[in-house]
Amino acid sequence: MIGLAASSMKAIKLRIKSVQSTMQITKAMELVASSKLRRAKERVEHSRPYFETLYETLFKIAAADVDFDSPYLARRATHRRLYIVIAGDRGLAGGYNANILKETETDAAGQEYLVLPIGKKAVEAFARKGVPLVTKEYDEAGALSVSDSFEIAELVCQRFLAGEADEIRLCFTQFASMLTQTATVLPLLPFDAPKPAPGRRSMMLYEPDSKTVFDAIIPEYLAGVIYGALCESVASEQGARRTAMDAATQNAGAMIDHLNLYYNRARQAAITREITEIVAGAGS
Amino acid sequence: MAVFPLKIVTPDGLIFEGPVQSVSCRSIGGQVELMARHIDYCTALGMGEAHITTADGAVRRAACMGGMLSMIGGQCRLLATTFEWAEEIDRARVEQSLARAETLLAQNDLDAEQRERAQARRRRALVRRSVAERWGA
Numbered sequence: 051m052i053g054l055a056a057s058s059m060k061a062i063k064l065r066i067k068s069v070q071s072t073m074q075i076t077k078a079m080e081l082v083a084s085s086k087l088r089r090a091k092e093r094v095e096h097s098r099p100y101f102e103t104l105y106e107t108l109f110k111i112a113a114a115d116v117d118f119d120s121p122y123l124a125r126r127a128t129h130r131r132l133y134i135v136i137a138g139d140r141g142l143a144g145g146y147n148a149n150i151l152k153e154t155e156t157d158a159a160g161q162e163y164l165v166l167p168i169g170k171k172a173v174e175a176f177a178r179k180g181v182p183l184v185t186k187e188y189d190e191a192g193a194l195s196v197s198d199s200f201e202i203a204e205l206v207c208q209r210f211l212a213g214e215a216d217e218i219r220l221c222f223t224q225f226a227s228m229l230t231q232t233a234t235v236l237p238l239l240p241f242d243a244p245k246p247a248p249g250r251r252s253m254m255l256y257e258p259d260s261k262t263v264f265d266a267i268i269p270e271y272l273a274g275v276i277y278g279a280l281c282e283s284v285a286s287e288q289g290a291r292r293t294a295m296d297a298a299t300q301n302a303g304a305m306i307d308h309l310n311l312y313y314n315r316a317r318q319a320a321i322t323r324e325i326t327e328i329v330a331g332a333g334s
Numbered sequence: 335m336a337v338f339p340l341k342i343v344t345p346d347g348l349i350f351e352g353p354v355q356s357v358s359c360r361s362i363g364g365q366v367e368l369m370a371r372h373i374d375y376c377t378a379l380g381m382g383e384a385h386i387t388t389a390d391g392a393v394r395r396a397a398c399m400g401g402m403l404s405m406i407g408g409q410c411r412l413l414a415t416t417f418e419w420a421e422e423i424d425r426a427r428v429e430q431s432l433a434r435a436e437t438l439l440a441q442n443d444l445d446a447e448q449r450e451r452a453q454a455r456r457r458r459a460l461v462r463r464s465v466a467e468r469w470g471a
Contacts, residue, residue, distance in 0.1 A: 096347035103343060103413055107376065107404055196345045200400075200415065201451075208447075254406075257377040258363050266362055266378035267402050270415065277345045 059320065062313045066306055073302035079142065080295035083288045087228075090285035094225060097281045101274040108271055111256075111264050112243030120261055121211055122241050122268045131163040132184065132206065132215035134238075134276065136222040136283040137172035139191055144294035146223065146231070146287050147171040153233035154221045164215065166206065168194065168280070184209065192284055196277055203273035210239050218272075222279035223286035229293060231286035236279070238272060336370035337389045342412045344401075349417050355391070357410060359384035359398050368405055375405040379414065381461050395420040397465040399458055416458075420469035423462050432459035 112123065135154050137147045151172070154165075166184040167173040169191035176183060184205065188194060209215045218239040224232045256263045337353035358367035360382025368375065384398035400415030435456035438444065444452065 097345050099348060100343045100345045100413060103411055104402070107402065107411075107413075110406075111376070196415070199345075254374040254376055257361065257366070257375070262362070263376055263378050263402070270378075270401055270413075273415070274345060 059313060059316045062309055062316060066309045066313065069302050069305050069309065073299055073306070076295045076298040076302060080292055080299060083292040083295060087285060087288035087292055090281065090288050091225070094278075094281045094285050097274075097278050101271075101278040104267065104271045104274050108241065108264070108267060109243075110254075111260055111267075112241065120241075120264050120268070122239060122265065123243055125240050126213075126216045128216045129162060130215050131158065131161055131217045131219060132166065132209060133158060133163055134166045134202070134206065134218070134220045135168065135172045135176070136191060136220075136279055137167070137169040137175070138283075138287040139170045139189070141171070142294065143287050143291040144297075146290035147175075149233040150221055150223055150283075151175050153235060157219070157221070157235045166202065168202075169283075191280065191287075194280055196273075199277035199280060200269075200273040202276055203269050206239075206272060207269050220275065220279055222283045223290075225282045225285040225289060228289055231289055236275070238275060239268075241268065335391075338370040338372075338408055338410055340386065340410045340412065342414065342417055344414050344417050349414075350386070353389045354410075355387040355389065357384070357386045357403075357412065359403060359412065361403065366403070368403070368410060371408070372405050372410075374407070376402065377404075378402050379412075381457060383461070383465050384412070384414075384417070395465065395469040397423060397462045399461065418462065420465050423466040423470055425463070425466050425470070428459050428462045428466060431455060432463065435459060 133154055135150065137150050141147065164182040164184060165172075165176045166188075167176050167186070168188045170189045172191075173183070173186050173189045177186070188198065188202065206215075206218055210218055217237065220236045220238050222234060222236070224234045226232055254260075335355045337355055340350065340352065340354045340357055341348070342350040356367055356369045358365065360366075360380045361377040362380045363377065365382065366377065379398065379401045381399045382397075383395060385393055385395040387393050396417055396419045398412070398414050398417050401413045403413075404411050435452050438452040439449070439456065
């Protein structure tokens with residue numbers, strides 16, 4: 051009897067130890083994610099004005115001048131879509147990776163599509179599913195720079211102009227706040243221009259002409275959007291990881307409390323049993 | 335001289351904001367220079383040297399690549415892919431990237447796309463080098 055109680059006490063003690071070391075790891079991961087998050091958030095804020103101003107200008111050109119037609123504006127019957135999917139490089143970030151992959155699949159349901167995955171998790175997931183990939187080159191979302199996003203934009207534009215893809219969409223995770231991140235699908239090409247107000251013409255001087263300027267700016271715009279989305283996604287990943295690891299640390303704490311209670315109870319039971327046995331032995 | 339507000343923005347953040355007398359850079363059509371009270375204007379940028387004359391008449395020079403230049407309602411915006419002040423260009427890095435582009439171009443097995451990319455890299459490096467040599471610290 052004593053042996054059994056002692057062994058269960060030992061088992062509980064071991065379990066507490068192991069939960070404690072897990073808690074240490076989750077705590078450390080949370081701290082790392084917090085500090086990375088701060089940097090990622092700064093990057094998001096830096097990249098926003100560039101992309102917003104570009105978008106505004108393109109919007110104005112497209113809204114004011116309709117007397118040109120650019121291949122980037124042409125809406126074709128959609129046969130094949132190209133999705134640029136930005137996910138993380140690592141797991142243990144709550145629902146971050148699963149959410150964006152699920153969002154992509156819901157959006158692509160019933161469509162023929164190919165994917166340009168960014169981030170190791172996205173590359174792995176789509177390769178496993180057998181979806182045709184444009185390239186596997188970008189398997190490290192955290193390390194991509196501005197020039198990488200320009201390369202991606204160029205690649206995508208080429209595919210679009212060559213007619214290999216009729217529509218380009220970007221799937222990324224929007225960083226709404228520290229606690230909220232939303233998986234989003236954003237149509238990129240063809241450029242969704244607003245209907246111009248009839249009778250109004252812009253007094254803007256385009257050099258050499260509006261079509262050339264528009265066609266030259268579109269790849270820049272795409273690169274800007276992709277870079278912006280990348281920054282947002284990286285920040286979201288850190289945010290999601292921080293929240294997940296915070297929850298894990300709290301759970302580990304609760305588990306340790308619970309196990310301590312069991313341990314004390316087992317100890318108490320063992321002591322009581324020993325006393326009972328001694329008393330019984332003395333009485334006989 | 336009359337000044338106008340200029341904002342220079344790249345994906346890495348805001349580079350410059352303030353009143354200037356003029357801004358000049360290389361567009362896809364050639365070198366252009368805007369001064370105050372220009373009409374609404376928009377062009378895409380090529381690769382080349384840019385310089386601004388600040389309100390006190392000082393000239394600052396930079397290597398500027400890609401993007402667009404617009405003047406809307408007297409507000410000028412220069413959105414560049416990269417924009418580096420001449421004194422901040424890292425010459426060692428320029429030489430490195432130039433050498434890398436040259437070795438790439440020396441290979442014969444490049445496809446058209448890779449070749450184009452390497453040529454663009456070389457052109458960028460050359461622009462940055464010439465700006466750094468002429469105006470750099």
